[in-house]
Amino acid sequence: xxxxxxxxxxxxxxxxxxxxxxxxxxxxxxxxxxxxxxxxxxxxxxxxxxxxxxxxxxxxxxxxxxxxxxxxxxxxxxxxxxxxxxxxxxxxxxxxxxxxxxxxxxxxxxxxxxxxxxxxxxxxxxxxxxxxxxxxxxxxxxxxxxxxxxxxxxxxxxxxxxxxxxxxxxxxxxxxxxxxxxxxxxxxxxxxxxxxxxxxxxxxxxxxxxxxxxxxxxxxxxxxxxxxxxxxxxxxxxxxxxxxxxxxxxxxxxxxxxxxxxxxxxxxxxxxxxxxxxxxxxxxxxxxxxxxxxxxxxxxxxxxxxxxxxxxxxxxxxxxxxxxxxxxxxxxxxxxxxxxxxxxxxxxxxxxxxxxxxxxxxxxxxxxxxxxxxxxxxxxxxxxxxxxxxxxxxxxxxxxxxxxxxxxxxxxxxxxxxxxxxxxxxxxxxxxxxxxxxxxxxxxxxxxxxxxxxxxxxxxxxxxxxxxxxxxxxxxxxxxxxxxxxxxxxxxxxxxxxxxxxxx
Amino acid sequence: xxxxxxxxxxxxxxxxxxxxxxxxxxxxxxxxxxxxxxxxxxxxxxxxxxxxxxxxxxxxxxxxxxxxxxxxxxxxxxxxxxxxxxxxxxxxxxxxxxxxxxxxxxxxxxxxxxxxxxxxxxxxxxxxxxxxxxxxxxxxxxxxxxxxxxxxxxxxxxxxxxxxxxxxxxxxxxxxxxxxxxxxxxxxxxxxxxxxxxxxxxxxxxxxxxxxxxxxxxxxxxxxxxxx
Numbered sequence: 001x002x003x004x005x006x007x008x009x010x011x012x013x014x015x016x017x018x019x020x021x022x023x024x025x026x027x028x029x030x031x032x033x034x035x036x037x038x039x040x041x042x043x044x045x046x047x048x049x050x051x052x053x054x055x056x057x058x059x060x061x062x063x064x065x066x067x068x069x070x071x072x073x074x075x076x077x078x079x080x081x082x083x084x085x086x087x088x089x090x091x092x093x094x095x096x097x098x099x100x101x102x103x104x105x106x107x108x109x110x111x112x113x114x115x116x117x118x119x120x121x122x123x124x125x126x127x128x129x130x131x132x133x134x135x136x137x138x139x140x141x142x143x144x145x146x147x148x149x150x151x152x153x154x155x156x157x158x159x160x161x162x163x164x165x166x167x168x169x170x171x172x173x174x175x176x177x178x179x180x181x182x183x184x185x186x187x188x189x190x191x192x193x194x195x196x197x198x199x200x201x202x203x204x205x206x207x208x209x210x211x212x213x214x215x216x217x218x219x220x221x222x223x224x225x226x227x228x229x230x231x232x233x234x235x236x237x238x239x240x241x242x243x244x245x246x247x248x249x250x251x252x253x254x255x256x257x258x259x260x261x262x263x264x265x266x267x268x269x270x271x272x273x274x275x276x277x278x279x280x281x282x283x284x285x286x287x288x289x290x291x292x293x294x295x296x297x298x299x300x301x302x303x304x305x306x307x308x309x310x311x312x313x314x315x316x317x318x319x320x321x322x323x324x325x326x327x328x329x330x331x332x333x334x335x336x337x338x339x340x341x342x343x344x345x346x347x348x349x350x351x352x353x354x355x356x357x358x359x360x361x362x363x364x365x366x367x368x369x370x371x372x373x374x375x376x377x378x379x380x381x382x383x384x385x386x387x388x389x390x391x392x393x394x395x396x397x398x399x400x401x402x403x404x405x406x407x408x409x410x411x412x413x414x415x416x417x418x419x420x421x422x423x424x425x426x427x428x429x430x431x432x433x434x435x436x437x438x439x440x441x442x443x444x445x446x447x448x449x450x451x452x453x454x455x456x457x458x459x460x461x462x463x464x465x466x467x468x469x470x471x472x473x474x475x476x477x478x479x480x481x482x483x484x485x486x487x488x489x490x491x492x493x494x495x496x497x498x499x500x501x502x503x504x
Numbered sequence: 505x506x507x508x509x510x511x512x513x514x515x516x517x518x519x520x521x522x523x524x525x526x527x528x529x530x531x532x533x534x535x536x537x538x539x540x541x542x543x544x545x546x547x548x549x550x551x552x553x554x555x556x557x558x559x560x561x562x563x564x565x566x567x568x569x570x571x572x573x574x575x576x577x578x579x580x581x582x583x584x585x586x587x588x589x590x591x592x593x594x595x596x597x598x599x600x601x602x603x604x605x606x607x608x609x610x611x612x613x614x615x616x617x618x619x620x621x622x623x624x625x626x627x628x629x630x631x632x633x634x635x636x637x638x639x640x641x642x643x644x645x646x647x648x649x650x651x652x653x654x655x656x657x658x659x660x661x662x663x664x665x666x667x668x669x670x671x672x673x674x675x676x677x678x679x680x681x682x683x684x685x686x687x688x689x690x691x692x693x694x695x696x697x698x699x700x701x702x703x704x705x706x707x708x709x710x711x712x713x714x715x716x717x718x719x720x721x722x723x724x725x726x727x728x729x730x731x732x
Binding site: 351388 | 587588590608610695696699700702703706707712713714715716721723724
């Protein structure tokens with residue numbers, strides 16, 4: 001209300017000045033009358049007209065100019081006191097005054113308009129700049145859309161929304177400022193699909209209560225929406241500015257999405273490379289037992305009659321063991337695939353280390369009847385949170401590895417005990433120890449034990465590492481005087497101690 | 505002795521064939537069914553002394569079939585499960601299956617399970633007043649446990665746990681079943697109770713608790729009391 005009052009006050013003042021200026025000129029001319037020629041008096045009026053042209057709006061200035069010419073004519077041009085003009089020369093003076101004053105008014109008015117326009121342009125340019133700065137300090141498409149909506153709201157003084165295409169390319173997601181304002185999804189779809197603005201102030205659907213423009217003319221990733229009164233849109237210049245803002249926000253958002261897409265593609269490529277390495281090592285690992293199976297089976301079929309009873313029995317045994325190894329490998333592959341996923345989920349339960357080790361060792365004793373596998377578990381070990389199947393598989397892999405590399409005949413000792421805050425499991429063999437080099441490399445899934453053609457899977461140790469880590473523990477390998485030792489450390493479940501006492 | 509009739513419900517022809525062949529070679533009378541509906545037709549003809557049920561059948565969930573079967577048929581059920589059916593395996597045991605075999609399995613394991621289950625089924629339904637196996641004996645009426653003739657002192661909870669296992673010796677009892685029977689149905693998720701008390705029991709009767717002779721672990725599924 002204040003601003004409207006001030007505006008009216010200014011307008012009244014302008015008209016007052018437009019009256020006052022000719023009056024002042026008339027008074028001055030009257031004082032100088034007789035000492036100065038008519039042309040000189042005309043110059044006094046000219047000064048008044050120039051002053052009003054510079055200071056007043058165009059209509060008031062023109063009115064003031066007409067008033068000045070009339071006053072000069074009536075007051076000082078002979079015959080005085082009437083609008084009649086006695087001589088041609090006076091006509092000339094009056095015409096010159098009128099022409100000059102109107103021309104000056106027009107010139108100054110248009111200069112003023114140009115200046116105002118330039119100032120508005122500068123303000124808009126700086127607004128665009130501020131928008132792109134606001135977007136640059138924000139990360140992630142959603143946060144950027146929120147920032148853009150907020151900025152648009154500040155710039156337009158109305159509720160605004162940014163519509164963003166979802167990853168599925170169909171859904172439009174709205175980010176509004178202030179939160180939870182209703183917006184027109186259909187209008188956003190139309191604007192994006194047609195690459196043109198809609199709503200009041202545009203050629204399309206001007207009766208809407210929202211103004212909406214896509215980021216770009218074609219293939220826009222989103223749109224900007226401004227809530228307006230029904231059918232009451234922005235002026236053309238303002239609409240242009242809003243579109244520029246929409247473009248700017250769109251550019252930044254598209255850039256961000258492109259960056260995200262690039263990062264994702266890089267990740268995918270990395271995963272792809274890892275998978276390829278894995279597949280290569282897998283096909284190698286699979287071939288070993290398969291060669292045994294094919295060989296044994298074909299020998300039995302082709303030469304079965306010529307083979308001795310013992311030889312046949314050995315081949316049949318081979319066949320079964322190799323096939324069982326394949327089954328173990330299938331389990332290992334399944335676990336690798338599961339544990340390599342970024343959002344793997346273990347079904348952790350309270351387990352006793354004794355149970356898990358007992359099962360793993362029993363399995364390995366069945367697999368390697370000729371090997372000596374000793375199990376030593378300390379009494380009263382705390383329970384651990386574990387996925388029994390996975391943990392047993394990991395330990396079985398360690399034992400399997402130890403048997404394969406553990407001397408002849410293989411002797412393996414599996415120990416479990418308390419270690420600080422947790423539980424450790426150590427698998428010790430009596431073989432040739434670790435290969436030279438970094439022991440951490442042993443756990444990389446494509447590495448295989450050097451100098452060993454005892455078969456087995458290169459995946460086994462990789463799973464042990466993944467499993468230990470998935471349980472919040474760690475694995476390490478070291479040499480000891482008589483061979484190699486692999487050790488898994490698991491955190492104990494401390495929260496349990498209390499419950500245990502309550503129960504007891 | 506009458507040859508026991510075994511119904512093998514398995515849709516994989518190769519497995520069904522080898523299971524039937526080895527059961528037949530072991531002196532049993534196997535019949536094959538490739539689906540639940542076929543199995544029901546077979547059972548309508550002649551009852552089976554034992555059922556071998558694969559969990560991945562084409563027409564019906566094996567677990568649902570087992571729980572339906574259990575309402576009318578006490579014949580023991582051996583479940584065959586693939587690696588990816590861990591949960592189904594436990595559900596099948598909860599639904600009343602007696603034992604399971606994980607694929608791939610050998611004939612040795614298969615025949616051992618089947619024979620043990622048939623033997624148990626023949627001994628049922630009346631349990632002997634005393635359960636005994638190699639040096640361990642449990643008097644079901646006085647609830648007294650003796651190891652090599654010496655009484656073993658158990659707490660009431662340990663006694664209840666042993667009693668629950670001894671009620672069905674040789675059968676796999678799932679964690680849920682044991683927790684529900686010994687601690688009550690509201691405690692079926694308190695697996696650590698069971699782990700701790702199993703540890704206590706083992707330390708009292710096993711020579712080497714990590715390599716148990718009597719109280720056997722079925723990893724990820726439950727426990728069983730050895731009956732031979």
